Amino acid sequence: MSMIDFTHDPAARCWVPGAQGHCDFPVQNLPLGMASIDGGASLGVTRIGDHVLSLPTIAGLMTGKAQEAARDAMGSLNDLAARGGDAMRDLRRQLFTLLTQEDHRERVEPHLHPVADAVMELPFRIGDYTDFYTGIHHAENIGRFFRPENPLLPNYKHVPIGYHGRASSVRVSGGDVIRPYGQTRPAEGEDMPGYGPSARLDYELEMGVWVGEGNALGQPVPIAGAGRHIAGISILNDWSVRDLQAWEYQPLGPFLAKNFHSTVSPWVVTMDALAPFRTAQPARAEGDPKPLPYLWDDADQGEGALAVTMEVLISTAAMRDAGHAPHRLSSGSMTAMYWTAAQMVAHHASNGCDLNPGDLLGTGTLSGKNETSWGSLMELSANGTKPIALPSGETRTFLEDGDEIVMRAFAEKEGCARIGFGECRGVIVGR
Amino acid sequence: MSMIDFTHDPAARCWVPGAQGHCDFPVQNLPLGMASIDGGASLGVTRIGDHVLSLPTIAGLMTGKAQEAARDAMGSLNDLAARGGDAMRDLRRQLFTLLTQEDHRERVEPHLHPVADAVMELPFRIGDYTDFYTGIHHAENIGRFFRPENPLLPNYKHVPIGYHGRASSVRVSGGDVIRPYGQTRPAEGEDMPGYGPSARLDYELEMGVWVGEGNALGQPVPIAGAGRHIAGISILNDWSVRDLQAWEYQPLGPFLAKNFHSTVSPWVVTMDALAPFRTAQPARAEGDPKPLPYLWDDADQGEGALAVTMEVLISTAAMRDAGHAPHRLSSGSMTAMYWTAAQMVAHHASNGCDLNPGDLLGTGTLSGKNETSWGSLMELSANGTKPIALPSGETRTFLEDGDEIVMRAFAEKEGCARIGFGECRGVIVGR
Known part of the structure; x- marks a missing residue:
């Protein structure tokens, strides 16, 4: 079940400023959350260093299951998570690639926001x-x-x-x-x-x-x-x-x-x-x-x-x-x-x-x-x-x-x- | 808190065929439920005798809070019930009037369906x-x-x-x-x-x-x-x-x-x-x-x-x-x-x-x-x-x-x- 792959490489370099060194959210983490950025609607986000990256707005830079999962991250993470472990792993891998390869930087960077501009919300609509x-x-x-x-x-x-x-x-x-x-x-x-x-x-x-x-x-x-x-x-x-x-x-x-x-x-x-x-x-x-x-x-x-x-x-x-x-x-x-x-x-x-x-x-x-x-x-x-x-x-x-x-x-x-x-x-x- | 009014009158006559006599659902009851009628979308309904009456489709025959409540009865009864006791009482009174006064019959009757045509669903989206x-x-x-x-x-x-x-x-x-x-x-x-x-x-x-x-x-x-x-x-x-x-x-x-x-x-x-x-x-x-x-x-x-x-x-x-x-x-x-x-x-x-x-x-x-x-x-x-x-x-x-x-x-x-x-x-x- 456990799978160590390139997304765990401790030597991987992320192009986001300040995401290196001793922090909770290096590029090997890529947790998911829900945020309202600058007072906007609830969007699914990941976190990298001191920035959040909204998922639905960069879905166009992804493919396949990862793209579908990123598009689903609106209002709550429920629909994204319902897609299951394979889709979530795909999303992780594509996010990792986007954030570590310099040639994606120009297209991804506009969707990064300082964490101070994001109001974090409950990640899921909790059924039980x-x-x-x-x-x-x-x-x-x-x-x-x-x-x-x-x-x-x-x-x-x-x-x-x-x-x-x-x-x-x-x-x-x-x-x-x-x-x-x-x-x-x-x-x-x-x-x-x-x-x-x-x-x-x-x-x-x-x-x-x-x-x-x-x-x-x-x-x-x-x-x-x-x-x-x-x-x-x-x-x-x-x-x-x-x-x-x-x-x-x-x-x-x-x-x-x-x-x-x-x-x-x-x-x-x-x-x-x-x-x-x-x-x-x-x-x-x-x-x-x-x-x-x-x-x-x-x-x-x-x-x-x-x-x-x-x-x-x-x-x-x-x-x-x-x-x-x-x-x-x-x-x-x-x-x-x-x-x-x-x-x-x-x-x-x-x-x-x-x-x-x-x-x-x-x-x-x-x-x-x-x-x-x-x-x-x-x-x-x-x-x-x-x-x-x-x-x-x-x-x-x-x-x-x-x-x-x-x-x-x-x-x-x-x-x-x-x-x-x-x-x-x-x-x-x-x- | 308890209030007995004209909707409890045991002598009230309802024009719906078969809704008189010893039954669970005379016009003094008017319970609420959710149903799919003839395979359609989930609509809020009330029951009268052996018929169901869909609420959103007769909302136009009602006024004020009752009308708003009836319009809300789509997908689940949650939004209707959220309007509170006064709105629900209003809805009850207006339904009672529509079903007991012969002059409303012509406009209401097309929205009555035999209960056999309705698949009853969970009335609410249950949070807890x-x-x-x-x-x-x-x-x-x-x-x-x-x-x-x-x-x-x-x-x-x-x-x-x-x-x-x-x-x-x-x-x-x-x-x-x-x-x-x-x-x-x-x-x-x-x-x-x-x-x-x-x-x-x-x-x-x-x-x-x-x-x-x-x-x-x-x-x-x-x-x-x-x-x-x-x-x-x-x-x-x-x-x-x-x-x-x-x-x-x-x-x-x-x-x-x-x-x-x-x-x-x-x-x-x-x-x-x-x-x-x-x-x-x-x-x-x-x-x-x-x-x-x-x-x-x-x-x-x-x-x-x-x-x-x-x-x-x-x-x-x-x-x-x-x-x-x-x-x-x-x-x-x-x-x-x-x-x-x-x-x-x-x-x-x-x-x-x-x-x-x-x-x-x-x-x-x-x-x-x-x-x-x-x-x-x-x-x-x-x-x-x-x-x-x-x-x-x-x-x-x-x-x-x-x-x-x-x-x-x-x-x-x-x-x-x-x-x-x-x-x-x-x-x-x-x-």
């Missing part, structure tokens, strides 16, 4: 959003609050656990996140629940997997080839309120604790761009049960994980006033996933559920083994009992109004161009 | 589907399997429990329902889970509440007036597989056990049509806690429930071969709802979650107190331990391939026209 729970160390950390002896439930290593989230409240990076109100468990000795603004607002460091080509209702997606149904990956912040969650979630799972806002980064990094960073699955331990056949692809295993570094930073209002840079709370990796993105897709469709282009599949919070890599405040503050010190002299257990959370992700290794995801930002505001 | 758990007797019946002493969890009478479902796999009445495959709990003494077609496929008798006018992210919907955000109600069969559910649902709730297929009846019966059937809430007992203020509307309470009868029938392949009529499994009522449709809307948006026109809110399974009104086979067969006898001599604990489930609903009382919902059907087939 599903959140998985593939971060095994997170599942252990949370499980330990309830079952210290036996934090993982018996199904965890057999079933890629997931649940449905809310598609309507997914927003692109950069917006305000309004602190939700809700019910909380009755205080000791009280009969009635509390009600008011959540006092335990948290982030969750996840990655979001975008579905490309879908499947018809009743037609599962075989695990071999499930990866070809993935259009790409963004950073996902699955904002959560722990006090509402604790009171509402039995017996049917999280609801209002999660659906008030979810934030995705604007750039969809393709599986092709990430191909050099496929790696073994360290989250799967010796002696773990072999997944059932519908989840097991002999050809894929051994490189099903992605070596992508993820980090989360906080910047409080006081920190910004005092000129402090954002403070890093933790840094982890996508290798914390117990189930791969392809397994998420195959499991989701295994009962016949139809996936559609633009569906969003969250990985679940990706915490590493060590505290320095835990992906939520609930874990880092030991459920609010251990305040975290910030450079401003403030402390945090959960988020306060004015706090900004910044998530970043990137893949980097010797002999490869760096592939970055950009940022996923949100500022907490009171209602 | 949420399933609630408002059926208190169902919650007790299910809870009793786990906690015989104390079946209801402590949050039940404070929080309208709900969770997100899958929008993509909702289908209109009449389609095949493909039996899902999936994992089941390891057998006694085994390490590995089972895998195969579900052996415990069940229906759930619910009603589906359609959102009309939505709300912006971060802007709750006050309980007073929440009912005006409801476009109408259909029958909902929330097909479920109990064996997959038992194994997968901890800790995040149902997932593949529910998302393989959900069926709605095609007709959206408006809250205005149901106004005469508003009634007290028998599910709420003396001494129950008063809901928190965001869920309590003094003006509304006392008539927040709907006296709608619901029934579920089965027809097996052998029954059809032997000429047996469908066999009624149970009959219950929407008064089993502990939380009203308005409370579902207000709660859902209380944290700031944005609802959109065409969102579907399931009531949850509506079982009554007595066994004759239980809304699932899991309840009727005591979790598969008590086979149900059918007129063909067969028995059922759960559904077998070839079984058809038919759900019906209607409101009826002295001095009112009968308001029917039609049928919600689905046949189980193997993969």
